[in-house]
Amino acid sequence: GQSLEQPSEVTAVEGAIVQINCTYQTSGFYGLSWYQQHDGGAPTFLSYNALDGLEETGRFSSFLSRSDSYGYLLLQELQMKDSASYFCAVRSYTYNQGGKLIFGQGTELSVKP
Amino acid sequence: DGGITQSPKYLFRKEGQNVTLSCEQNLNHDAMYWYRQDPGQGLRLIYYSQIVNDFQKGDIAEGYSVSREKKESFPLTVTSAQKNPTAFYLCASTPGQTGNTIYFGEGSWLTVV
Numbered sequence: 377g378q379s380l381e382q383p384s385e386v387t388a389v390e391g392a393i394v395q396i397n398c399t400y401q402t403s404g405f406y407g408l409s410w411y412q413q414h415d416g417g418a419p420t421f422l423s424y425n426a427l428d429g430l431e432e433t434g435r436f437s438s439f440l441s442r443s444d445s446y447g448y449l450l451l452q453e454l455q456m457k458d459s460a461s462y463f464c465a466v467r468s469y470t471y472n473q474g475g476k477l478i479f480g481q482g483t484e485l486s487v488k489p
Numbered sequence: 490d491g492g493i494t495q496s497p498k499y500l501f502r503k504e505g506q507n508v509t510l511s512c513e514q515n516l517n518h519d520a521m522y523w524y525r526q527d528p529g530q531g532l533r534l535i536y537y538s539q540i541v542n543d544f545q546k547g548d549i550a551e552g553y554s555v556s557r558e559k560k561e562s563f564p565l566t567v568t569s570a571q572k573n574p575t576a577f578y579l580c581a582s583t584p585g586q587t588g589n590t591i592y593f594g595e596g597s598w599l600t601v602v
Contacts, residue, residue, distance in 0.1 A: 418593035481531035
């Protein structure tokens with residue numbers, strides 16, 4: 377089967393740096409993406425890694441290592457508004473599940489003053 | 490403006506009733522998805538469609554049905570066979586089989602009374 381594992385919750389203080397890990401088991405996928413979801417809202421796209429390495433978008437960076445089946449989202453200069461749930465996701469290209477989008481269970485980030 | 494429109498935002502259903510959630514997109518996207526999210530949980534895939542007149546079951550399709558008669562529309566029916574339908578339902582779309590940025594609607598809250 378296919379699955380993504382994330383820590384259920386992470387706590388950090390304003391101004392700090394936090395890393396949210398995602399390990400996955402999937403036979404084939406296009407890349408790893410990350411989404412942010414505030415309470416009661418829809419997820420919004422943050423970052424995408426098609427290739428191994430680091431992608432930087434402002435305060436957010438994401439990393440992928442296909443050989444380790446591992447990725448992470450790095451949030452710098454944390455702000456209170458960053459308190460939300462963060463999901464990693466992959467898109468399968470296996471023959472019988474082409475295009476299937478799979479999400480991790482999400483990591484709830486709490487930013488404290 | 491382009492986007493995904495879900496309706497209704499809030500819906501109450503009596504036990505034994507079928508209800509249909511609407512999802513319309515004007516992004517000209519090929520692929521559309523339905524996810525279910527329970528409080529504090531991740532997104533679970535119900536159904537997805539890569540092309541008009543074709544769709545596949547996701548991980549939790551039992552008790553749900555969909556249709557894809559038009560490219561822009563992907564309605565979800567929650568049938569009476571779904572024993573625990575109270576949840577937040579999210580519709581999403583992507584440009585194609587390889588597109589990795591997922592666009593979400595605002596979601597529909599379904600409550601069984």
